[in-house]
Amino acid sequence: MSDDFVLDVTRIREDARRKMEAGPVTDSYGVDSERVIDILNDVIATEMVCWLRYTRHAISATGIDRAQVAAEFTEHAAQEMQHAMRAAERVSQLGGEPDFDPATLARRAHTDYTTPSPNELKEMLEHNLLAERIVISSYQEIVRWLADRDPTTRRLLESILEEEEEHADDILDLLGT
Template identity: 65%
Template sequence: MADGPVTETYGLDTGRVIAVLNDVVATEVVCWLRYTRHAISATGIDRAQVAAEFTEHAAEEMQHALRAAERLSQLGGEPDFDPATLARRAHTDYTTRRLIESILEEEEEHADDLTDLLAV
């Protein structure tokens, strides 16, 4: 328990996992900014519905960033919220993979929602 999440059996390069998580943080922050911008600049008769959808997605993106930042902090890293630090992707451990898979699931849901809005 005193070792926290990084025990002898962890088996991965913690520095590499932290780097991947920082990439996730940067990506999610950029997505949050984009969705927020789209919510603010939505126009037309369906503006309220479109803005609400973008606002919902923006909130989920920020939660993704915060979840990834919390995990990398647990692993002893420092969250880097500068989107300019986005680097190449790497494979992650099981817990981090589940986190990223859950984020991907929500991203796919966002794409479906936007496709539905555009089809109207």
């Protein structure tokens, strides 16, 4: 049963010639690209809010463990920005417009922007751990939904997800010290 795979190259070649303007989006793309673009635009919003929150916390943190916590937040912030850029590039590849509109970022993001008091390092760590856990769950669900219908977007999300899990683990280590 496993060797009945026949690749109909003639059909694929004909399909590829149609809708050339769609670039990388071909007939074998297995999901509604508009829906994927919307989801990725919410990922961009989520990552931008995470960047804002980590940056704010890194700058305002005070107290005895300030340096270590601020360094970790700054590193995470840089990675969140990269995640937003990677999601935006994928939106563009899919023929969409990346949405960085600040007017709607907070509403579209899966996580919240928070402002704990500067000396509440533990509270800051907890807010960021909660955000990472929300991001991990939502990206896992997107990955499961995409399944094998858009492997490139799925792998992008999987690669980002791996870093979000590292972020959660880093924060857990800091909370433990």
